[in-house]
Amino acid sequence: MATKALGFSVTLNDFSNRFGSNSRPISPKVRVFTLTCSAGKGERPWKTSDARLVLADGSIWNAKSFGASGTQVGEVVFNTSLTGYQEILTDPSYAGQFVLMTNPHIGNTGVNFDDEESTQCFLAGLVIRSLSISTSNWRCAETLGDYLAERNIMGIYDVDTRAITRRLRQDGSLVGVLSTDNSKSDGELLQMSRSWDIVGIDLISGVSCKSPHEWVDKTKQDWEFNSKGPGEIFHIVAYDFGIKHNILRRLASYGCKITVVPSTWPASETLKLNPDGVLFSNGPGDPSAVPYAVETVKNILGKVPVFGICMGHQLLGQALGGKTFKMKFGHHGGNHPVRNLRTGHVEISAQNHNYAVDPATLPEGVEVTHINLNDGSCAGLAFPAQRIMSLQYHPEASPGPHDSDYAFREFVELMKRENVHSA
Numbered sequence: 001m002a003t004k005a006l007g008f009s010v011t012l013n014d015f016s017n018r019f020g021s022n023s024r025p026i027s028p029k030v031r032v033f034t035l036t037c038s039a040g041k042g043e044r045p046w047k048t049s050d051a052r053l054v055l056a057d058g059s060i061w062n063a064k065s066f067g068a069s070g071t072q073v074g075e076v077v078f079n080t081s082l083t084g085y086q087e088i089l090t091d092p093s094y095a096g097q098f099v100l101m102t103n104p105h106i107g108n109t110g111v112n113f114d115d116e117e118s119t120q121c122f123l124a125g126l127v128i129r130s131l132s133i134s135t136s137n138w139r140c141a142e143t144l145g146d147y148l149a150e151r152n153i154m155g156i157y158d159v160d161t162r163a164i165t166r167r168l169r170q171d172g173s174l175v176g177v178l179s180t181d182n183s184k185s186d187g188e189l190l191q192m193s194r195s196w197d198i199v200g201i202d203l204i205s206g207v208s209c210k211s212p213h214e215w216v217d218k219t220k221q222d223w224e225f226n227s228k229g230p231g232e233i234f235h236i237v238a239y240d241f242g243i244k245h246n247i248l249r250r251l252a253s254y255g256c257k258i259t260v261v262p263s264t265w266p267a268s269e270t271l272k273l274n275p276d277g278v279l280f281s282n283g284p285g286d287p288s289a290v291p292y293a294v295e296t297v298k299n300i301l302g303k304v305p306v307f308g309i310c311m312g313h314q315l316l317g318q319a320l321g322g323k324t325f326k327m328k329f330g331h332h333g334g335n336h337p338v339r340n341l342r343t344g345h346v347e348i349s350a351q352n353h354n355y356a357v358d359p360a361t362l363p364e365g366v367e368v369t370h371i372n373l374n375d376g377s378c379a380g381l382a383f384p385a386q387r388i389m390s391l392q393y394h395p396e397a398s399p400g401p402h403d404s405d406y407a408f409r410e411f412v413e414l415m416k417r418e419n420v421h422s423a
């Protein structure tokens with residue numbers, strides 16, 4: 001059986017290779033890792049290594065490239081989601097990062113027209129263990145490789161993703177350089193990885209929309225699970241720090257009319273629109289590198305009900321006087337247990353963040369509403385006196401479980417209470 005799923009012909013028999021991992025030192029501080037193929041008679045890998053991932057700790061990982069070619073620097077993070085690679089690729093919060101999927105088999109469902117979380121892929125690149133040589137799904141429109149190549153995003157496969165993940169868990173996040181350019185030496189790539197840092201950079205301005213616009217799309221009927229349907233209509237201004245479309249769809253499904261505004265939209269202009277509530281979205285990079293956004297949040301707090309998600313939660317934490325810090329390797333995946341401290345319920349949540357709010361730095365009156373059960377970090381905040389709620393994780397999932405969808409209903413209820421008080 002032959003397939004052209006990867007843009008070239010390969011027989012399925014070719015794929016029955018057995019791989020092992022080994023590494024060679026090129027200097028006392030630098031090791032080269034290569035996945036070797038112990039092919040049986042008549043079996044061969046369809047492609048030899050043509051890319052390198054060089055990490056700032058000096059390790060060098062030989063790999064096979066797919067998608068775009070070139071040289072790219074970024075921070076490597078591992079994502080433990082089993083499904084939903086297309087939503088992950090289009091989540092703008094991954095700008096400046098290489099996403100390494102711990103699920104070893106990626107690409108089997110291809111990509112489709114519906115699972116986009118933004119209009120672009122902003123991530124630095126994709127790192128996977130095994131790229132599916134065939135693509136099969138009723139919604140599939142094209143292969144993952146073609147999709148990445150068209151969007152100029154680099155991908156590598158045949159990498160020992162488990163070994164890199166263990167390294168990141170043990171030593172913390174690492175910057176890396178991915179390259180298909182043979183003219184660059186290992187030393188040059190290593191130097192590149194050591195002279196770049198994601199900390200302190202404003203990545204939001206590169207992913208936010210350029211002008212305000214209305215959003216009307218709800219979750220499609222086939223996928224909808226808000227059985228009550230929208231009640232009253234509330235007008236929300238949503239700050240786009242790199243907003244995922246499913247946040248907007250879920251708000252629309254709960255009956256919100258939404259005006260999406262760029263990250264630099266002044267608070268005074270937002271308040272002139274007289275919204276029932278304001279949403280501060282997810283977004284990429286270091287939350288302490290965007291003081292202008294914290295200032296905007298500060299100028300809105302207390303005036304209307306607000307909801308912060310991920311980056312939005314971190315900006316709210318700072319606007320309230322708290323501090324954010326960089327975690328060792330963050331949370332990225334669809335299997336993070338969170339306890340809602342108000343109800344005692346445990347939710348399995350979708351998460352994607354490398355920074356967190358330090359609750360010890362928050363002023364009195366601010367309540368920690370949720371904690372991550374893996375490491376006890378702050379996963380949600382509320383400040384009832386100022387009608388503020390926020391989550392460090394993703395109630396819109398996409399990809400991930402829907403346990404936390406109730407947060408959108410709670411935001412609508414917050415706006416409803418506000419209307420009753422001001423009537």
Ligand SMILES: NC(=O)CC[C@H](N)C(=O)O
Nearest residue numbers: 282283285310311354355
């Ligand atoms: N998903 C997000 O909004 C991520 C927030 C922030 N960039 C972090 O890594 O913590």
